[in-house]
Amino acid sequence: MKLTGAQALIKSLEMMEVEVVFGLPGGAILPVYDPIIESPIRHILVRHEQGAGHMAEGYAMATGRPGVAMVTSGPAATNIVTPLCNAYMDSTPIVVITGQVARSAIGSDAFQECDTTGITMPVTKHNWLVQDTDELPRIVKEAFHVATTGRPGPVLIDVPKDVSNDTMEWYWPDEIDMPGYKPTIRGHRGMIKEAARLICDAQRPVIYAGGGILKARASEALRALAELAGIPVVTTLMARGAFPDDHELCLGMPGMHGNYTAVTSMQKCDLLLALGSRFDDRVTGKVDAFAPDAKVVHVDIDPAELGKVRRPEVPIVGDARFILEEMVEAVKAERDKRGDSLPDLAPWIDQINQWRERFPLKYDQEASGSLLPQFCIEKVRDMSPDDTIVAAGVGQHQMWTSQLWRFNHPYTWVNSGGLGTMGFAVPAAIGAKTGKPDRTVWAVDGDGCFQMTAQELVTATAERIPIKVALINNAYLGMVRQWQELFYEERYSEVYLSPDLPDYVKWAEAMGCVGLRCETPSDVEPAIEKANSIDDRPVVIDFRVDYKEKVYPMVPAGGPNDDIIMDPRYFAGGEDYTS
Amino acid sequence: MSGPADNAAKHHILSVLVENKPGVLARISGLFARRAFNIFSLAVSPTDDERVSRMTIVVDVESTSLEQVTKQLNKQINVIKINELHPTDAVERELMLVTVSAGADTRSQITELGAIFDAKIVDVGYDSMTLMAAGQPDQLDAMEDLLRPYGIEEIQRTGEIALPKLSRESTKLRSVKKPA
Numbered sequence: 001m002k003l004t005g006a007q008a009l010i011k012s013l014e015m016m017e018v019e020v021v022f023g024l025p026g027g028a029i030l031p032v033y034d035p036i037i038e039s040p041i042r043h044i045l046v047r048h049e050q051g052a053g054h055m056a057e058g059y060a061m062a063t064g065r066p067g068v069a070m071v072t073s074g075p076a077a078t079n080i081v082t083p084l085c086n087a088y089m090d091s092t093p094i095v096v097i098t099g100q101v102a103r104s105a106i107g108s109d110a111f112q113e114c115d116t117t118g119i120t121m122p123v124t125k126h127n128w129l130v131q132d133t134d135e136l137p138r139i140v141k142e143a144f145h146v147a148t149t150g151r152p153g154p155v156l157i158d159v160p161k162d163v164s165n166d167t168m169e170w171y172w173p174d175e176i177d178m179p180g181y182k183p184t185i186r187g188h189r190g191m192i193k194e195a196a197r198l199i200c201d202a203q204r205p206v207i208y209a210g211g212g213i214l215k216a217r218a219s220e221a222l223r224a225l226a227e228l229a230g231i232p233v234v235t236t237l238m239a240r241g242a243f244p245d246d247h248e249l250c251l252g253m254p255g256m257h258g259n260y261t262a263v264t265s266m267q268k269c270d271l272l273l274a275l276g277s278r279f280d281d282r283v284t285g286k287v288d289a290f291a292p293d294a295k296v297v298h299v300d301i302d303p304a305e306l307g308k309v310r311r312p313e314v315p316i317v318g319d320a321r322f323i324l325e326e327m328v329e330a331v332k333a334e335r336d337k338r339g340d341s342l343p344d345l346a347p348w349i350d351q352i353n354q355w356r357e358r359f360p361l362k363y364d365q366e367a368s369g370s371l372l373p374q375f376c377i378e379k380v381r382d383m384s385p386d387d388t389i390v391a392a393g394v395g396q397h398q399m400w401t402s403q404l405w406r407f408n409h410p411y412t413w414v415n416s417g418g419l420g421t422m423g424f425a426v427p428a429a430i431g432a433k434t435g436k437p438d439r440t441v442w443a444v445d446g447d448g449c450f451q452m453t454a455q456e457l458v459t460a461t462a463e464r465i466p467i468k469v470a471l472i473n474n475a476y477l478g479m480v481r482q483w484q485e486l487f488y489e490e491r492y493s494e495v496y497l498s499p500d501l502p503d504y505v506k507w508a509e510a511m512g513c514v515g516l517r518c519e520t521p522s523d524v525e526p527a528i529e530k531a532n533s534i535d536d537r538p539v540v541i542d543f544r545v546d547y548k549e550k551v552y553p554m555v556p557a558g559g560p561n562d563d564i565i566m567d568p569r570y571f572a573g574g575e576d577y578t579s
Numbered sequence: 580m581s582g583p584a585d586n587a588a589k590h591h592i593l594s595v596l597v598e599n600k601p602g603v604l605a606r607i608s609g610l611f612a613r614r615a616f617n618i619f620s621l622a623v624s625p626t627d628d629e630r631v632s633r634m635t636i637v638v639d640v641e642s643t644s645l646e647q648v649t650k651q652l653n654k655q656i657n658v659i660k661i662n663e664l665h666p667t668d669a670v671e672r673e674l675m676l677v678t679v680s681a682g683a684d685t686r687s688q689i690t691e692l693g694a695i696f697d698a699k700i701v702d703v704g705y706d707s708m709t710l711m712a713a714g715q716p717d718q719l720d721a722m723e724d725l726l727r728p729y730g731i732e733e734i735q736r737t738g739e740i741a742l743p744k745l746s747r748e749s750t751k752l753r754s755v756k757k758p759a
Binding site: 118125178179307 | 597598601602605606609613646647650651653654655656657658659
C-alpha cells in the first residue's frame with residue numbers, strides 16, 4: 001500500500017490509538033492536515049499554539065494517555081516551546097508534531113524556517129527531524145514509547161514538508177530498537193529489603209510522595225504501604241490527589257506554601273521515604289537545613305534524581321508501583337521476623353495531630369466583609385462533585401487551591417509545577433475536559449494568568465468543551481505583590497492590573513461563554529450553582545476578591561523550613577512554634 | 580594549564596559510545612553547557628561499527644558532580660554506554676601538531692628536543708618547522724613548555740583519546756577460589 005508521508009503520519013497516530021489532536025495548521029504542515037479530514041481522530045483547532053501544547057498536557061494529566069499537539073514550522077514551533085518546557089519539568093507525556101520547510105530549504109533561512117529540533121533539544125526528552133518518508137512509522141512508534149515509558153516527558157517530531165508529500169510503502173514496525181534507551185523498571189531487591197528494615201526501625205517516619213506516584217499509577221500501592229506501616233503522607237504540589245486528602249494519614253502539601261504540619265513533620269522525621277519526588281527547592285527550602293535528622297529512602301525511575309540534591313541512605317531506581325508493591329511484602333516479612341519488637345508510632349502520630357489542631361489553614365470570611373479568595377475556592381470545592389477535575393494557573397490562586405481543595409482521587413489536579421507557567425489553567429482545563437468529558441472541570445485562574453491564554457475559551461465554545469473558570473480577580477499580579485510587600489518594603493512595582501479592565505464578564509460573553517460576577521460573599525453560592533447547572537458552554541465567574549490577602553504559611557525563598565511564617569493575624573510571630 | 584597533580588584530582592575521562600546520528604554531538608555539548616559542566620577536551624571518532632561513534636570526553640569536575648554528568652549523559656537516548664576510565668586503568672594518548680620558529684641557529688636544537696619526545700618533523704620552511712607528536716597529555720604539555728621559548732607560531736591538539744588497559748591476569752588464576 002503506497003501512502004504519502006502525511007497519510008502515513010496520520011495512520012501511525014491512529015495505530016497509537018490517538019483519539020484527539022490539538023493543533024493549528026500552517027504552511028509546512030499543510031500536507032498533514034489533508035488526511036485529517038478522513039481520519040477518525042478528533043482535531044481541536046486552537047487559537048494559539050501555546051494553547052495546543054497546554055491542552056495536550058491537561059489531557060495527559062487527566063487521562064494518563066499521551067497528549068498530542070500538531071502545529072506548523074517557525075513561529076508555531078517557537079510558540080509551543082513553553083508547553084514543551086512545562087511538560088519537561090513536570091514529566092508529562094506529550095507528543096508534539098511540527099511542520100518544517102522542505103529538506104532542500106533547510107539551512108537557507110527559508111520562510112517560516114527555524115531550527116526546531118535545535119531549539120527544543122533542552123526541553124524535550126528526545127526529538128527527531130524526519131529525514132526520509134520511510135522513517136515516519138518507526139519514528140512515531142519510538143516517540144510514543146519514549147514519551148510514555150521511564151520518566152515520562154515531552155517529545156517532538158519535526159516533519160519537513162517534502163517528507164510529508166513523498167510516498168512510501170506502508171508498514172508498521174513490530175518492535176522498537178533503541179539500544180541507548182532501556183529504563184530500569186524493577187527495583188533492586190536488596191535495597192527494597194533495606195528500606196523495609198528502616199521502616200521497621202523508624203519512630204518518626206514520613207512519606208514524601210511526589211508526582212512520580214501519579215505517573216507510575218502507584219496510588220493504590222502507596223496507600224497499601226502507608227496503611228500497613230501507619231506512616232503519614234505529604235503530597236507535593238505535583239502529587240495532590242495521589243493519596244486521598246480525607247485519609248487520616250494525609251498531611252497535605254509541604255513546601256514554601258505548605259501547611260504547618262506537612263512542613264514540620266518532614267523537618268522532625270527520622271525517616272523520609274521520598275517516593276517519586278525530586279527534592280525541589282520549593283519543597284526543601286535551604287537544603288542543608290531540610291529534614292536534618294532523617295535517613296532518606298529515595299525511589300525514582302530517573303537515576304539522575306537519586307543524589308542530585310540529597311544523598312539517600314537507600315537509593316532505589318525503578319517504577320514506583322512495582323517497588324511499592326514489593327516494599328509492602330518486604331515490610332510484612334520484616335515484621336514477621338521481628339514479632340512484637342516494633343517501635344510505637346503513637347507518640348509521633350499524637351505530635352502530628354497536635355500540630356494539625358494548633359496550626360490549621362485559616363481565614364476569616366465576614367458576611368459583610370470584602371470577598372476572600374480562599375472562601376470562593378472553598379465554595380467551588382464544596383458545591384462541585386467529589387471527582388471534579390481542577391486546573392490552576394500559577395500564583396496565589398494556585399497555592400490556595402492546592403492547600404484548600406480536597407483531592408480524594410488521583411488525576412483530579414492539573415497544574416504547572418516545575419516551570420510555573422502563567423496561563424496554564426484555561427487550555428489545560430480544556431485538554432482535561434476533552435479527555436474526561438463526563439467530569440466537571442473547573443479552572444481556578446488568576447486575573448494575570450487569565451489574560452495570557454483566555455482566547456482558548458473561543459476554542460472551548462466552538463468545540464463545545466464546557467469548562468468552568470473561577471477567576472480569582474484581585475486586580476494584581478498577586479504573588480509578585482506579596483513578595484514586594486514582604487521582601488521589598490511594600491514598594492509595589494508593575495503589579496497592578498485593574499479589576500475591570502478588561503471587563504471579564506463582557507469578555508467571557510464575547511467568547512461565547514456565560515459570564516457571571518461576584519462582589520460580595522452572598523453572591524458566591526448562587527453564581528457557582530448557576531455555573532454548575534450549565535453544561536452546553538463554558539462559564540466564567542469573575543470573583544472580585546480582596547487584593548490584600550496573602551498566601552500563608554510561607555517559607556522565604558532559600559530559607560530553612562524551620563523558619564516557616566504563619567499568618568500573623570491568627571498566630572503569634574517569632575515564637576518557636578514547635579516548643 | 581594546571582600541573583599533572585591537579586589534573587589527576589579533577590580530570591575524569593569518559594569514554595562514551597553514542598549512536599552515529601545527526602545532532603548527537605550537539606545534544607552532548609548542549610547538555611554540558613546547560614548543566615554547567617565543564618568540558619576539558621572532547622574527541623569524536625567512528626568505531627568499527629558504523630552505527631556507533633566513540634566520544635572521549637575529559638571533564639573537569641569533583642567526583643560528586645561527575646555522578647550527575649554520567650547520569651545525565653545516560654539519559655540521552657542516543658548514548659549507548661559510558662565508561663569512566665581511571666587514568667591508572669587507561670591507555671591515554673593525544674596528538675599534537677606544532678609549528679615553531681626555527682631559523683638556521685635553532686633548527687638543530689628543536690630537532691633534538693623533538694627527538695626526546697619521539698616527535699616527527701612533518702614540514703619545514705625557511706624560518707619555521709612543524710612537528711608532530713603523539714603521547715600522553717602531560718608529555719605533550721612538557722614538550723609544549725620546552726618549545727615555547729623558541730616561539731610557537733601555531734599549535735593544534737586533538738584532545739585526549741583513551742581505551743581501558745587490558746588485563747594481564749590469566750583467566751585461570753582469576754578463577755581460583757580463595758580457601759574458605
